[in-house]
Amino acid sequence: MKHLTLTYSLAFFILLLTKSIGAQVVISNPSLGFTQACASDSFNTYYITFAFSPEANLSSTNQFIIELSDASGAFTNATAVYTSAQGTITSSPATIGFSLPTDAVGESYKLRVKSTAPVATSTGSVAFPAYYKIQDTPFSINNLIDTGMYCSGGSYLLTIDNPGADDNDSPLQYPMLTYNWYKETSLTTSVFVASGNTLSVNQPGTYFAETNYGSCTSNSFSNRVTVGESTTNGTFAISSSLGNPYCASQGSTSLSAINGVSYKWYKDGVEIPGATNQMYVTNESGEFSVDVDLGDCSTSASINLDGYGFTSDIDVLGVNTIDDNQTLVATVTTTANSPEFKWYFNNVLITGATTQTYQATKTGNYKVEVTQTLGCVATKEHSFILSKSASKIPNxxxxxxxxxxxxxxxxxxxxxxxxxxxxxxxxxxxxxxxxxxxxxxxxxxxxxxxxxxxxxxxxxxxxxxxxxxxxxxxxx
Missing domain, CATH: 2.60.40 (Immunoglobulin-like)
Structure with a gap:
């Protein structure tokens, strides 16, 4: 009796083992439908194909899972990027689409496929670059100032501007990103210089930064900055945040100097009290200049700032003379959008004088107001004096x-x-x-x-x- 029980037990164990072996599934190495995954918010769908066998061993509750390795190809802390619904994938081969996580940054990612019923795991796929381009627009460095200066034996620090604004989607808002700096060698070529959020420059040249998306190309790059040594260049360009000309009626513009130790700003040659920062905000027109102390040397720059948003000129002198029965024809030229003209004689509006040309016959003071009526609404004026010619020298x-x-x-x-x-x-x-x-x-x-x-x-x-x-x- 004891022998018979042992025989039944052994037979039952063999039956269970046979069923277990029969329920196994083998999953092939996944085949990639891409060579690199360069995702963004406008595109993030990729496909893999895999085979499994035997199909009949899949449970009705089985799910297939796609796992993404870390950037080195290890699956220790794998990320599930796709999970099928129970029992939806039943025939081999199968093609599945997935999306990259937004923190994907690296050159050696791999994918593998797992099943849940029965449990099985494929080997990893071939390695591939994968980057989610969370920031994929141009950004600014050096406050958009396209020049920089350093003293002989010193250096100039280039930095990525932060925080971001409506017109500057700073990549520094995304801590997972890294950056590469380059120096131009021609109009179409450049060489890698260094990595990091900043670059200390001690050689003249034109530099720019790119977000490090490895093998993936992107639009996440900076403006160019030309850096020189103060003993050779001696000056730099002041930038205006709203351009030049700009529209003063729509807000102030920020004037920016290069990085330095201290600053002194001037308007029309007169020092502006309290204007000692790298930036100066104004809504005025005029000749603005700045002296910058670089530490071991100094430099300066100026900008003729036009806050009207357009240009205009008049073709007569400030003081004009005519003989009796003569006429002075004054004409305004302007880039104003849909311009409006008003002429004045001795500060009284001349009725009907609304064109860009006026024929003056009386001696006195004349003025014309030129108004841009579309876009930046602003007004400029020109004045002149008309006198009769002298027949003798007056005393x-x-x-x-x-x-x-x-x-x-x-x-x-x-x-x-x-x-x-x-x-x-x-x-x-x-x-x-x-x-x-x-x-x-x-x-x-x-x-x-x-x-x-x-x-x-x-x-x-x-x-x-x-x-x-x-x-x-x-x-x-």
Missing amino acids: LVSPNSDGFNDTWIIPKAYLSGTNTEVLIMDSQGKIVFKTIDYTNNWPENQLDFNSINPVYYYVITTSDNKTKKGSITIVK
């Missing part, structure tokens, strides 16, 4: 802005283009004005005097050395 000037005798008007024979020297001295003999290009524009600035009408003296010397001398009395 009286009344600079009170009434349009009459405001400046010293002399005959055309002595004006600009005749190579005549005009010299004016004060009562002490000090020269206050001297030119060979006189345009009936003296005095250019306000003359300060109280109750006494000052007297000035002139000497006019023609090209053939003939002279005219006399006095000019200034009255209110």
Whole structure:
């Protein structure tokens, strides 16, 4: 009886072992439908194909799982990138699509396939590069300033700008990313310099950065920055965040200098109080400049900033003269979008004068306002004075802005283009004005005097050395 029980037990064990062996499934090495996986938010679907056998051994509850290795190809901490529904894949071979995780960054990833009922695992696939390009747009370095400067024996630090803004999707917002820096060797070639978030430059050249997406190409690259040694270049370019010209009516622009130890900003040659940072914010037009202390040396730069968003000019002088019955034709040229023109005579709007040209016949002060009416709405103005030609040299000037005798008007024979020297001295003999290009524009600035009408003296010397001398009395 004991022997019979042992025989039944052994038979039962063999039956179970036979069933277990019969329920096994072998999964082939997965075949990739790609050579590299370069994913982004606009594309992230890849396919693999695998075979398994025998099909009949699959349980109705079986699921196939695709696992992604780490960047070195190890499956110790594998990531499941696809899991099928129970019993949906029943025939071999099978093709399955999956998506990369957003932190995929590396050159040697592998894939494998697992089943759950029965449990089986394939070997790993061939290695492949895989990158999820979480940031795939151009970004800025060096505050978009396209130049940099270092002192002889020193260096200049290039950095990726952060944080990101509407027009600057900084890759520094994504901590998993790394960067490569390059130096241009021609307009179309470059060489690798170093990796990192910053680059210390001590050799002249043009540099830029790219997000390290390995074998995958991308649009995640920076602007170019040309770096030089201060003893050879001596200056750099100031950048305007809104460009130049820009639209002051829509907000201020940020002027940026290169990296330095300290800064002094100027407007039209006058130091701006408190403007000692690398950036200066303004909504004005004018000549802005900055002195930058680089430590062992210094440099400077300037920018003629136009806050109107357009340019315009007028083809007449500041002071013009005409003979009796003559007309002065003044014409404005402009890049303004849908421009509007308004002309004024002695600060009174001239009715009907709404074109870019005006024919002036009366002596006095003229002004034209040019307004850009589309896009950046802004207004620029140009002014000029019209006087009658003098038949003789006057000895009286009344600079009170009434349009009459405001400046010293002399005959055309002595004006600009005749190579005549005009010299004016004060009562002490000090020269206050001297030119060979006189345009009936003296005095250019306000003359300060109280109750006494000052007297000035002139000497006019023609090209053939003939002279005219006399006095000019200034009255209110």
